[in-house]
Amino acid sequence: MDMIEAKHLSRAFGKAHRPWAKQSPDALRAVDDVSLRVAAGEIYGLVGPDGAGKTTFIRLLCNAIRADAGEATIAGYSAARQPELARAQIGYLSQRFSLYEELTVLENLRFFAEVRGLPAQEWKPRCHEILAFVGLDEFGSRRAKLLSGGMKQKLGLAAALVHRPRVLLLDEPTTGVDPLTRQDFWQLIIRLVSDAEHGVAVLVSTPYMDEASRCGRIGLLHHGHLLTEGTPTQLRATLQGRVLELAGTPLRALRRIAEQDVGVEDVQMFGDRLHLRVKPGAGDDVISRLRAPAAPLQVTRLRSVPPQLEDVFIALTAEVAAMPTTEGK
Amino acid sequence: MSTVILADNLTRRFGDFTAVDHVSFEAQTGEVLGYLGPNGSGKTTTIRMLLGLIRPTEGRAEVMGFDVQHDTERLRRQCGYMSQKFALYDELTVWENLTFYAGVYGVNERARLNETLKWVGLVGQEKTRTTALSSGWRQRLALAIAFIHRPRLLFLDEPTSGVDPTARRMFWDLIYALAEEGVTVLVTTHYMDEAEYCGRVGIMRAGKLLAMDTPSNLKAKALPGRAWDVFAEPLLKSLAVLEATPGVTRAGLSGDHLRAITLPGVDVNALHAALGAAGVTVAAVDAVEPSLEDVFLALAG
Amino acid sequence: MTNSRLLSIIRKEFVQIARDPRTLVLALIIPVVQLFLLGYAANNDVRNIPLAIYDQDRGPTARALIDAYRAADYFKLAYDVDSEAELRTLIENGDARAGLIIPADYSLQIKSGSSAQVAFILDGSDPTAASTALAAAQFIGQAHATAIMSERLQQKGQTAALTLPVDVRTQVWYNPDLASAYFMVPGLTGMILQTLTSILTASAVVRERERGTIEQLIVTPIRPWELLLGKLLPYTILALVNTFEVLVIGSLWFNVPVRGDLFQIALVSGLFLVTGLGIGLLASTIANTQQEAILTVWMTLLPSIFLSGFFFPLEAMPRFLQVISYAIPLRYYLVAIRSLMLKGVGIESLQPQIIPLIIFGLLIMSAAALRFKKRLD
Structure with a gap:
């Protein structure tokens, strides 16, 4: 069953939001006709840079702001018409999970449980259950202030889950977090969705491709538009054979030659090597042309490499000219 | 080639907390040196010590040949610094921000300002308030400001957090162009993928510099074995099987599949055999390039 | 440069x-x-303090005293009451801030040349206002007394008007109206x-x-x-x-x-x-x-x-x-x-x-x- 369903959701800020005002080019369509579904047991990654509309989209799902058009449904409840029922199904963890540093782990959880309306006889067993799940059961009486960054993040997750939501919204949950912590965190999320009985749907927003690659399905958001959707593997497959890695000396001269090759669409430098994106089917031709440049240029490595999600994103947005925009946050 | 940055056992404590713990490294002219680590690992504190913004508790450092504690003003004059928050004044326009910092650096030639603006591609946006710029453009204006006095060394603290991949690539092209002219660049990032852009990368964790080398060497040295993407169902059971398989040094969940690091002797067949014996359905086992995150996990674990 | x-x-x-x-x-x-x-x-200025008067005498001599209070800006004759209890109530509920009680034998006493006693009651709950009012009340009373004294001496045939041994004349500089x-x-x-x-x-x-x-x-x-x-x-x-x-x-x-x-x-x-x-x-x-x-x-x-x-x-x-x-x-x-x-x-x-x-x-x-x-x- 689809736990999150967005149908043609749109929201503009600035003049375009006021229908009586003249439409102006600087009015920002933060979310523009976005439709997506996330089923129970699925992790959906909403990927895009700052200002792409990720936060606005999440706010539309929570009905924290009104949609100009379209509809969002959370576990069968309309976000706009049944906001309280819909919100009761949502657990939300923001980038800066708001905990009360002066309170203990258990006091924090109790607070969030009570705010969520869990009855007195229920919150205690539930808090211990959720603490055990995130691995913090030994730390119930520790002040939140004294937790490590990773433990705080887990407490934030516990607080978001304490009322047994069926939809979990994560806003950039592991930006800048220690990879070890991040690994732990994702194990928890994957365990959560793997639980067939409760079947939580997770939507993760992130600007980072490496975080996105952990999701079951990804949607690429760009200027409020959903450019494409698919599993990481599917998305990468769209560029299969079109990304070449080139190493050699001097790299900068090799770059200029590569940029002039008719089969090459884009060249990106990576420290000691280049990545070339070639036109569909042009891979072998490009390799044969560039393999042996005139002396003193030298190519030490030239081969096809598995495309990264970032390559996919850039290829998809290549046609969008890099114009300064008036995007606010 | 000469040494532009020399850090010798740099250490900084804040009370009981050691933010930077005996860090030593060198940077050469024209290098693009990455400094990779999660938030709070001591990256910013290191940069601040190199610029004389905070004093080291222990150790010493020289930047452009000047001692960071005693010749602070002279070394700062030759350095550009782009701090994490993009030090822009929101009430001011692009041009006003640029002329303000230019004035502070004593740069008064209009030609130089126009040239800098053109370099970062902000021509035509002079009268835009900086609040109205997207993060990618704010980042470039911040770079223009850091480079307005043509320093020989640039410190960039988390320059690309939150900017979109296209803007990030353009930004890196600007950085490479500078390096080509002999400007040394030290750039911090918490973003594992971004470190791939750097000539050499230092890996920081909990104040310690775990390793510093080219991305390729890091992968070769820190991960003597191989990396695999394993597609198998059910996921959690497969993970348990991999963790128990001899020769697997690390296994973890990676979205819809598993990532495993193994010793050099382990091959596809061995992994297939181990998973198959446990009754797991294996869709694919692919040998993959290790990422810097794999390197980080190997060094940290 | x-x-x-x-x-x-x-x-x-x-x-x-x-x-x-x-x-x-x-x-x-x-x-x-x-x-x-x-x-x-x-504003620390004290003006127009509501004054309640219980005049038991009702004669012209008493009227002269009341006029002396009326003449100064400090007081405003707000109430004319018929009992001490009434006066007390007015002050208690804040309608009047000061009260003047003139005894029934006031004119008689003055006429006989003895000393007449009048009671002046002040609400002291606002000390700033009260102290100014107190000083004003005393000053007005004394001035009036001096005037009566001077009249009596004239009536006794003394030609020269009363001259006080010390005549303090106050002048407020820089801010004459305070x-x-x-x-x-x-x-x-x-x-x-x-x-x-x-x-x-x-x-x-x-x-x-x-x-x-x-x-x-x-x-x-x-x-x-x-x-x-x-x-x-x-x-x-x-x-x-x-x-x-x-x-x-x-x-x-x-x-x-x-x-x-x-x-x-x-x-x-x-x-x-x-x-x-x-x-x-x-x-x-x-x-x-x-x-x-x-x-x-x-x-x-x-x-x-x-x-x-x-x-x-x-x-x-x-x-x-x-x-x-x-x-x-x-x-x-x-x-x-x-x-x-x-x-x-x-x-x-x-x-x-x-x-x-x-x-x-x-x-x-x-x-x-x-x-x-x-x-x-």
């Missing part, structure tokens, strides 16, 4: 001030609002100079820290004094505009005389301004957020208001508070500005105020400059 770094800072500060119209408007309006509030509300505005307006310029400048300066510096721009400024070749001066100058000008504003409204609306030399007033105000700016800077070196900065400035504000003689005369304070008041710069400025404006004295006779102000300015500024280093730790 022009200093481009300093100019850059000043220009930037001005643009920032101009682009933040809300703060600018507030900074310009606050003094006006304060001036009107204090000019009208904090109007509160005269006292408040010069005081207010001091309050505004200190409050507004210290808060604006503190938040202007702390804002750079909050936004992270200070870090960028520190790595530039700018010198600490250039940064400080560049930050302070625009706020100095703003503060002088405020002073001017208060003086203009004070003299045109409240008719407060400006007897002293305008240049000297500006000079002394400028001198005091250094203290206000210094407090702001000092607060900014302690605080990390604008909120902290404002609260820190606020801490210096209350003692300044209460221990400077702004509201309450220093002479009436306990000894130890008087000693503390010597450490309050506003104390010296208030004396100086009141003297300059109301008395029109010259700066040369204000050395006991000006020298401490110079010392305070130097001390606070150097403390701020010492703490303001080009470092983050």
Whole structure:
């Protein structure tokens, strides 16, 4: 069953939001006709840079702001018409999970449980259950202030889950977090969705491709538009054979030659090597042309490499000219 | 080639907390040196010590040949610094921000300002308030400001957090162009993928510099074995099987599949055999390039 | 040689001030609002105290006494009652603030040449008003008594009118009507100079820290004094505009005389301004957020208001508070500005105020400059 369903959701800020005002080019369509579904047991990654509309989209799902058009449904409840029922199904963890540093782990959880309306006889067993799940059961009486960054993040997750939501919204949950912590965190999320009985749907927003690659399905958001959707593997497959890695000396001269090759669409430098994106089917031709440049240029490595999600994103947005925009946050 | 940055056992404590713990490294002219680590690992504190913004508790450092504690003003004059928050004044326009910092650096030639603006591609946006710029453009204006006095060394603290991949690539092209002219660049990032852009990368964790080398060497040295993407169902059971398989040094969940690091002797067949014996359905086992995150996990674990 | 770094800072500060119209408007309006509030509300003048009269005599002699009270502005004959109980009720529920009881035999006693007793009752719950009213009541009563005495002597055939052995004639200088505005307006310029400048300066510096721009400024070749001066100058000008504003409204609306030399007033105000700016800077070196900065400035504000003689005369304070008041710069400025404006004295006779102000300015500024280093730790 689809736990999150967005149908043609749109929201503009600035003049375009006021229908009586003249439409102006600087009015920002933060979310523009976005439709997506996330089923129970699925992790959906909403990927895009700052200002792409990720936060606005999440706010539309929570009905924290009104949609100009379209509809969002959370576990069968309309976000706009049944906001309280819909919100009761949502657990939300923001980038800066708001905990009360002066309170203990258990006091924090109790607070969030009570705010969520869990009855007195229920919150205690539930808090211990959720603490055990995130691995913090030994730390119930520790002040939140004294937790490590990773433990705080887990407490934030516990607080978001304490009322047994069926939809979990994560806003950039592991930006800048220690990879070890991040690994732990994702194990928890994957365990959560793997639980067939409760079947939580997770939507993760992130600007980072490496975080996105952990999701079951990804949607690429760009200027409020959903450019494409698919599993990481599917998305990468769209560029299969079109990304070449080139190493050699001097790299900068090799770059200029590569940029002039008719089969090459884009060249990106990576420290000691280049990545070339070639036109569909042009891979072998490009390799044969560039393999042996005139002396003193030298190519030490030239081969096809598995495309990264970032390559996919850039290829998809290549046609969008890099114009300064008036995007606010 | 000469040494532009020399850090010798740099250490900084804040009370009981050691933010930077005996860090030593060198940077050469024209290098693009990455400094990779999660938030709070001591990256910013290191940069601040190199610029004389905070004093080291222990150790010493020289930047452009000047001692960071005693010749602070002279070394700062030759350095550009782009701090994490993009030090822009929101009430001011692009041009006003640029002329303000230019004035502070004593740069008064209009030609130089126009040239800098053109370099970062902000021509035509002079009268835009900086609040109205997207993060990618704010980042470039911040770079223009850091480079307005043509320093020989640039410190960039988390320059690309939150900017979109296209803007990030353009930004890196600007950085490479500078390096080509002999400007040394030290750039911090918490973003594992971004470190791939750097000539050499230092890996920081909990104040310690775990390793510093080219991305390729890091992968070769820190991960003597191989990396695999394993597609198998059910996921959690497969993970348990991999963790128990001899020769697997690390296994973890990676979205819809598993990532495993193994010793050099382990091959596809061995992994297939181990998973198959446990009754797991294996869709694919692919040998993959290790990422810097794999390197980080190997060094940290 | 022009200093481009300093100019850059000043220009930037001005643009920032101009682009933040809300703060600018507030900074310009606050003094006006304060001036009107204090000019009208904090009025110590005692006038038209409602007086209830219980005249048991009802004769012309008693009427003459009542007329004496009516003639002065201090009292307003609000009630004429028929019993002591009625008078008590009026005072108890605050309708009347004073009561006069004239006994039934008042005329008789006067006529017989003996001493007549009248009772004057005052509501002392507002001590300021009560003490003024008390003095007025006594003064009016005595004057009336003297007049009666003088009449009696004349009736006894003495040709010369009564001459009192000592005749005290009071004269109130500089503020003959004892109007509160005269006292408040010069005081207010001091309050505004200190409050507004210290808060604006503190938040202007702390804002750079909050936004992270200070870090960028520190790595530039700018010198600490250039940064400080560049930050302070625009706020100095703003503060002088405020002073001017208060003086203009004070003299045109409240008719407060400006007897002293305008240049000297500006000079002394400028001198005091250094203290206000210094407090702001000092607060900014302690605080990390604008909120902290404002609260820190606020801490210096209350003692300044209460221990400077702004509201309450220093002479009436306990000894130890008087000693503390010597450490309050506003104390010296208030004396100086009141003297300059109301008395029109010259700066040369204000050395006991000006020298401490110079010392305070130097001390606070150097403390701020010492703490303001080009470092983050």
